[in-house]
Amino acid sequence: MTIDRGNPGDQLRRALRQELEIVARSGVSHWSPEILQLLPLLTTPATAPLEPSRVRGASHSAEANTAAARLTDSSRLIAPEELEMAKRSARSQMAPPAPTASGIAPQPPKLLNLPLAERVHELEKLKKCVANCTRCPELASTRKQTVFGVGNPQAKIMFLGEAPGADEDATGVPFVGRAGQLLDGIIAACKLKREEIYICNILRCRPPGNRLPSPEEAGNCREWLDGQISIVNPEYIICWGSTAAKNLLGTTEAIGKLRGKLFEYGRAKVCCTYHPSYLLRNPPAKKDVWQDMKWFFGTMGVELT
16 A cells, blocks of 8 residues: 555654654663654554543553564555565564563663673763653652662673662662661672662662562663663672562572572673561571672672672
8 A cells, every 4th residue: 555645644643653763773682661652653553543542551551562572563554665664673572571460571671792881881871861751740749859770881790770769869879778778788798889880770760668669660660771771781680689589580489498599690690689678677597699699709709798
């Protein structure tokens, strides 16, 4: 079918396809909610009116999640020279949404092997995107600032926590409150310096009252986490607490059952242990975390005493 270049609906669809192609070339590993909202429009027949109601509820619905797949058999809607680009975009960019309670492990993002200067540049670009993010209206309206991540852009080890607290929200730096001070002690005991590792969270905004992140919030923030993992490209990831472990690995197992096991996420080896805030409430668990650290670092060939 030849697209009527004068049809406003077709013009809009062409514009939306261009936006998707730009996103595809940018290297992100998950569709953002904004992009998911656009996908149903691309698969609306040219003769049908564009219904706003099909977009408003589509953000994380089954319709939105399958719309990209329908691009590959919708040649009647787009010109031949545009179809192949749409197919490549759909194939290369579609990835499972951030896990909730499905127990299905998410697909790791594409890793980038960049020199230091480019890693710094790419992280700074991503940080600016995060600072302007309003995907979670409640978090965006209550935060003081976003908490992106800090550390060595070439770190071999990434620490992954849950979400910013009050101190982190005030400073813009992860793990700086009481739990962060305890984490600093663990880092020193592991013969490391804070600046040698990379630290970030599942969320980049503080949930009001320090409540747990919702599955929707974790899904909205997954693009930013995947971007950081792609750029830093760590060899090892330590998940601090069940929220970090469940969201990264897509598991429903309790943190106690994840301890002492080695997981893989892309090329990274993953260890799961208790969150430092849990240790503040349950000091006897400090010895368990220390055992986890000695075991995990032993897999790296580093003996901790």
